Amino acid sequence: MDDTNQQNNMEEINEQITGFWAYLTGQELWFTIGTGFLRVIIILILALTIVRVTRSLVDRLFKKRGKGRIRITERRENTLKKLIKNVIAYVVYFIAFIMILDNVLGFNVGALLAGAGVAGLAIGFGAQNLVRDIISGFFIIFEDQFSVGDYVAVGGIEGTVEEIGLRTTKVLSWTGEMNILPNGNVTQVTNYSVHNGLSIVDVNIPYESNVNDAERAIEKIVEELPQKYEFIVGIPEVIGVQNLEVSHFVIRVIADTLPGFQWAGERNIRKEIQNELYNAGIKIPAPRIVMYTGDEREKLLEKKQEREQE
Incomplete structure (x- = not known):
């Protein structure tokens, strides 16, 4: 069997x-x-x-x-x-x-x-975070908070927007890093590409130079800038003396630029003004140190006391 x-x-x-x-x-x-x-x-x-x-x-x-x-x-x-x-x-x-x-x-x-x-x-x-990201992405696009190609500062990151999705946003930093942000973390946005930018340039002039001569020289320089640089909108404006420092006074210049070009405007305005002022004999002020000997110091103190007694 x-x-x-x-x-x-x-x-x-x-x-x-x-x-x-x-x-x-x-x-x-x-x-x-x-x-x-x-x-x-x-x-x-x-x-x-x-x-x-x-x-x-x-x-x-x-x-x-x-x-x-x-x-x-x-x-x-x-x-x-x-x-x-x-x-x-x-x-x-x-x-x-x-x-x-x-x-x-x-x-x-x-x-x-x-x-x-x-x-x-x-x-x-x-998955509440996922739902929050999708809803935030919808409102980013619907409200046109920023778009592809805009230069923005968002979530502690500054750069150019490469892509906007329903869940994430890709921002390319100017140093080359690709940053991927969940849309739910986008709580505050600074968009530099919506309106014209404003370049603010402070020019230091030594006290030996005349204020009016310096302003006229700067005004002559800035009149030609819109022809040289397409991103400068209109003729920059010379505001006047902004500050009085120890060894120099400060003349402020402002200029409207295309969106996102305010930093390029500042760099080129400084370059052009510096070159022309140097050629006109107006040099950049340097810090000054005045030194006294012991005897000179005592004499100065005596003169000060005499003035106070008078």
Whole structure:
């Protein structure tokens, strides 16, 4: 009996191995795999094609929009274009993923989505920061707080906005670092690209020079600056004497510049004024130290006492 049972078990194992091998080498399995693989490729190709076509349509739409009566600024246009393209890509790829699960892998998508909805509700209570980031990103775009290409100071970081998403914002620092900020952390924004900038330049003039002569020389210099530098808007204004220091007085010059060019304006105004004043014989004042010997000090103290007694 034992030998018969063992022989039957061996035969059953051999039959299972033979059946499994026949299944692996059969045409039906490979036909199913090939068909499923082909469906995945077709779905991915369709998704990529739809994304590219919609992106080109978005570009054309904004070009036609720019020629119409209702126009938006270039900075806001770049922001909206990138956001719309990203949203379309997310939606198309998500639909493609669902189609692969349903048509290729045979999952019950309805039950899967229902379970995902319940799980998403549970996760949502713990993902408050994610919800806050998305809501903040929506209001950043809706209120046009800043746009792609703007130079901003936000969250302790200063730089150029490279991309605005619903969850994060990318800011490129002038030293090359790419900073990624959650939109929920954007609580205060300083945008340097909305209105014209103001360059403020203080020029130190030694007391040996005449105030009127120095002002006339500076006014002659600044009249030519708008022709040399396109980012300087209008002729800079010489305000006059701003401060009286120990060894010099200070003449202040202000100039309107294009948005974001106030620092470049200050650098170039200083350079031009310094060169011209040097050529006119007006030198930069230097600190002065007056030294007295012991005898001279006593004589000065005696004279001071005599004046006080008088």
